[in-house]
Amino acid sequence: MEKITSETKIGVVKDHIPLKYNYTAGVAGDRFLQLLKQGKLQASQCTQCHKLYLPPKIFCKDCFSQLNEWKDVAEDSAYVYSFTSVKKEEGPRELIALVKFDGVEGGLLGRLKSSREEPRMGMKVRPVFKQKSERTGELSDIEYFEKVNY
Amino acid sequence: MPAGREVAIVGIGASKFDSVTSGISYKELMYEAAVHAYSDAGIDVRNDVGSFICCAEDFWEGNSISDEYMPDQIGAKLRPLFTVCGDGLLGLAHAYMHVLAGVSDLVVVESHSKLSDVTSKDLVEDLGFDPHFGRIPGVEPKYLAGLEMRRYLEESGNTHEDCASVVVKNKRNALRNPRAVYGDNLSNQDVLASEEIASPLTKREISSPADGSVVVVVASAAKARRLSGKNKPVWVSGISWFSDTPNVEEMDLGQALYASNSARKAYEMARIRKPLTQIDFAEIDDTYAYKELQHIEALGLAKRAGKFVSSGKADPDGQIPINVSGGSLGMGSFVEASALVRAYESALQLRGEAGKMQLHNPKRCVVQSWRGIPTQSGVTAVLSI
Ligand SMILES: [Zn+2]
Numbered sequence: 353m354e355k356i357t358s359e360t361k362i363g364v365v366k367d368h369i370p371l372k373y374n375y376t377a378g379v380a381g382d383r384f385l386q387l388l389k390q391g392k393l394q395a396s397q398c399t400q401c402h403k404l405y406l407p408p409k410i411f412c413k414d415c416f417s418q419l420n421e422w423k424d425v426a427e428d429s430a431y432v433y434s435f436t437s438v439k440k441e442e443g444p445r446e447l448i449a450l451v452k453f454d455g456v457e458g459g460l461l462g463r464l465k466s467s468r469e470e471p472r473m474g475m476k477v478r479p480v481f482k483q484k485s486e487r488t489g490e491l492s493d494i495e496y497f498e499k500v501n502y
Numbered sequence: 503m504p505a506g507r508e509v510a511i512v513g514i515g516a517s518k519f520d521s522v523t524s525g526i527s528y529k530e531l532m533y534e535a536a537v538h539a540y541s542d543a544g545i546d547v548r549n550d551v552g553s554f555i556c557c558a559e560d561f562w563e564g565n566s567i568s569d570e571y572m573p574d575q576i577g578a579k580l581r582p583l584f585t586v587c588g589d590g591l592l593g594l595a596h597a598y599m600h601v602l603a604g605v606s607d608l609v610v611v612e613s614h615s616k617l618s619d620v621t622s623k624d625l626v627e628d629l630g631f632d633p634h635f636g637r638i639p640g641v642e643p644k645y646l647a648g649l650e651m652r653r654y655l656e657e658s659g660n661t662h663e664d665c666a667s668v669v670v671k672n673k674r675n676a677l678r679n680p681r682a683v684y685g686d687n688l689s690n691q692d693v694l695a696s697e698e699i700a701s702p703l704t705k706r707e708i709s710s711p712a713d714g715s716v717v718v719v720v721a722s723a724a725k726a727r728r729l730s731g732k733n734k735p736v737w738v739s740g741i742s743w744f745s746d747t748p749n750v751e752e753m754d755l756g757q758a759l760y761a762s763n764s765a766r767k768a769y770e771m772a773r774i775r776k777p778l779t780q781i782d783f784a785e786i787d788d789t790y791a792y793k794e795l796q797h798i799e800a801l802g803l804a805k806r807a808g809k810f811v812s813s814g815k816a817d818p819d820g821q822i823p824i825n826v827s828g829g830s831l832g833m834g835s836f837v838e839a840s841a842l843v844r845a846y847e848s849a850l851q852l853r854g855e856a857g858k859m860q861l862h863n864p865k866r867c868v869v870q871s872w873r874g875i876p877t878q879s880g881v882t883a884v885l886s887i
Contacts, residue, residue, distance in 0.1 A: 368622075369564070375633040385634075406751065407635050413747060434656075434755060436648025437701040438641050448638060448645045448700075450751065458751035461638065473656050491635055 380408040383422075389489040391481045393425040395456055406458040428502060429454035432475045435464055451477060451497050460491070465498040476500050506739030506772045506886065509601045510726040511594075513543020513719030513733070514849050519681045519833060521618065523713040528563070528616035531715040533575040536612065539717035540577070544731040545608065547577035551719075552606025554578040556585040557593040557613035557838050561626045564619060576612050576717065589613070590716065590842025591871040591881035595741045597720040607725040614715035615836035623711065631876050636750050644708070646875045648700025650755040651792040655702070657756035658799065662702050664808025665791040666693035669706055671811060672788060672825050675818065676832025678858040679847075684710055684832050693791075707791035712834025716842040718849075736849045739866070739884045740771030746878035753878055758793075761800035761870060764882035768868075769802075772884035777802045782864035783851060784822060785844035787872040787880065788829040797870055798824060801882065818861065826851065826859050841871030841881065852887040 377385055380396055384407055387394050396408035396419040403412060410419050435449040447466050452459035462479070464471055477497040487493040515538030517523075517531040540547045556572040565571060569585030572578065582605070586593050590613030597609040620626060627643040638645065655661065667690060676685030688706070696706040726735040742764040747753060765777075774780045784803060788794035795807035803822050804810035816824035827833060827847035830840050848867050850856045866886040873879045 367564075373633070377634050381634055407749075413752075434649040434653040436645055436652060436703075437698065438645045438648065439697070439699050440640060440642065446641055448641060448649070450649050450755075452751075458749060461635065461750060463638075473652070492639075 378410070380410045380419075384408045385489040388491070388493050389487045391484070393427060393479070394422045395425050397421040397423050404456045406453065406456050406460065425453050425456060427478055430477050430479065430497065432464070432471060432473060432477055433459060434473065435471050447471065449477070449497060460494065462491070462494050463496040465496040467499060469499070471499070476502055506884070507737050508723050509598045509738045510721055510723065510735030511718055511738065511845070511849055511885070512721045512726050512729050512735055513539045513545065514846050515539025515542055515717045516681065516843075516846055517715040519683060519712055519714035519843070521683050521710065521712055521834060523616070523618065528614055528619070528715070529571070529575040531616065531713065532612060532614055532717070535614070535715035535717040536576045536610075539610070539719050542733065543719040544729060545719065547610070551577065551608050551610050552582065553597070553600045553609040554581055554583040555593045555596050555600070555609065555611045556583065557588055557590045557611070557842070558585055559587050559838055561629060562615070562617070562620060562837050572612070576610060578610070582606075588879075589838045589840065589871045589873050589881065591845060591869065591883055592743055593842070594718065594720065594738065594845060594883060595743055595881060597718075598738050598741050601720060601722045607722040609720045611718045611720060611842070612715065613836075613839035613842040615711070615839045616713050617711035617835070617837060618713050627875060632749065636876060642700060643875060644700045644703065646750060647790050648703045651703050651790065652701075653755035654757070654792055654796050658795070658806070658808070660795050660806065660808030662694060663690055664795060664812050665707055666690035667812040668788060668791040668794045669693045669831055671817060672794075672829040672831040675826055675859070676828025679828050679833065680857065682828040682833040683712060684834055685828060703790060703792070709789050709830035709835040712836055714836055714839065714843070716839055716846045718842065718845060734853060734887055736852050737886045739886045740768035740774070741881065741883040742767035742771070743881040744879070748877065750876055758796045758800040758872070758880070760878050760880040761797050761872070761882060764880060765801045765868070765870070768882040768884050772886070774884060777868070778822070780866060781822060781868050782866050783826060783861055784824045784868045784870070785827060785829070785848045786824060786868070786870040787841065788825055788831050789835055789840070789872060789874055791831065793872060794825065794829065797872070801868055801870060818859065823861055826856070826861065837874065841869065844869050844871070845883070845885070848885050852885060
């Protein structure tokens with residue numbers, strides 16, 4: 353077969369896809385976000401295998417049970433599971449962390465408040481919520497996580 | 503029938519691979535690859551093939567119902583065709599099943615990339631994240647690769663320097679591959695000093711986009727025997743695929759469980775007990791440099807992948823050559839087609855047609871894929887001659 357080559361400049365159609373969605377958070381997500389707006393963190397619990405899910409789900413991925421129990425997440429058990437300093441198109445770099453909580457399956461992604469001290473893996477942190485009036489029932493209601501010395 | 507010799511790759515074809523294939527549409531890339539593959543297999547596509555499988559993802563195609571645009575350029579008009587929203591190696595898994603299920607004794611698998619058409623690659627990656635908990639507005643989607651890399655290095659004891667040796671090795675290997683466009687002679691320092699995208703991940707540890715299409719023709723053992731023209735069949739001796747959770751918060755970022763699980767199953771099918779002695783080479787996912795290390799360990803090719811690579815054991819003349827083709831770091835990332843490129847390069851090696859890259863008489867290899875962030879999904883296949 354002859355090699356396909358392009359001798360002349362061929363036109364390119366420039367287009368974009370302006371799509372809009374309303375993503376439903378679902379039963380568990382909605383309840384979690386309502387509570388988050390009040391400054392509270394709750395996980396759903398599997399009564400079969402005792403796993404706590406954060407963000408909450410109404411199903412257990414391990415034993416496939418339906419989850420109806422809810423439990424407060426101990427905010428003082430939060431620690432940095434991993435972190436990264438991310439380049440942004442504009443403005444200064446940002447520190448992003450995956451924060452986990454002792455005994456909880458999952459965790460929360462969020463910004464890490466930068467300080468002069470380098471973050472460490474396993475570093476204890478706590479969530480700092482936005483002012484009540486500024487909360488919107490989204491994950492960003494947690495403004496950032498900051499280092500604590502317990 | 504002997505185990506691991508029931509389904510074979512009997513033809514392979516590729517379009518040209520390039521960072522930008524200007525003026526050529528994805529359909530024309532597919533046609534070019536298909537023509538090569540059918541001629542390689544010695545088949546008449548319009549009469550011989552009973553099933554076609556494409557692997558593509560709408561967002562990368564820039565078209566909804568993108569599967570509807572696949573038939574004509576691979577000879578599948580009014581033939582059984584379906585598109586797998588997954589990577590090319592998953593397409594090979596489907597072809598394997600079609601043959602064994604008796605759907606057809608001759609099946610075609612295609613996957614391609616026209617990434618140079620996608621001007622918002624970051625946005626497509628970002629839209630892969632969970633809308634409520636995974637998307638972080640204004641933040642580069644590779645944040646997850648940064649998080650995973652740091653966690654993996656912490657748990658495995660491998661170092662950033664080890665990741666740099668992966669880049670150096672694969673880009674050096676690519677210099678001997680006429681199809682690779684990202685070959686280079688770099689030092690570890692060149693890699694480590696490149697711009698930090700999502701720390702500790704640097705720019706040179708990230709595979710760059712490439713365009714191209716690969717077509718693979720798969721046949722039953724009986725059909726392969728009847729065809730046996732110029733090519734020896736490359737047997738699909740084992741193939742398996744796994745998905746872990748899609749929730750970033752719940753992912754085990756320290757290890758690639760999709761790879762270790764699919765490898766266990768694929769090895770079992772291929773009767774491989776000691777991969778270190780039974781595998782001659784590997785073509786595996788290296789979308790990011792640390793992923794090659796993580797995958798080497800998951801595939802049981804080394805306990806400490808960092809030391810394995812940095813000491814030269816993964817070099818073309820090492821104990822188990824890994825990504826002799828240059829991998830995605832050396833050849834480019836073809837998104838859903840990356841793993842089919844790995845399979846293509848592997849088949850050439852097994853058939854003894856790898857030119858300057860040819861290893862000495864390889865009999866068996868492992869090919870492995872990862873679907874990229876934010877997934878924990880992948881396929882492992884064992885190919886043998
Ligand atoms: Zn459970």
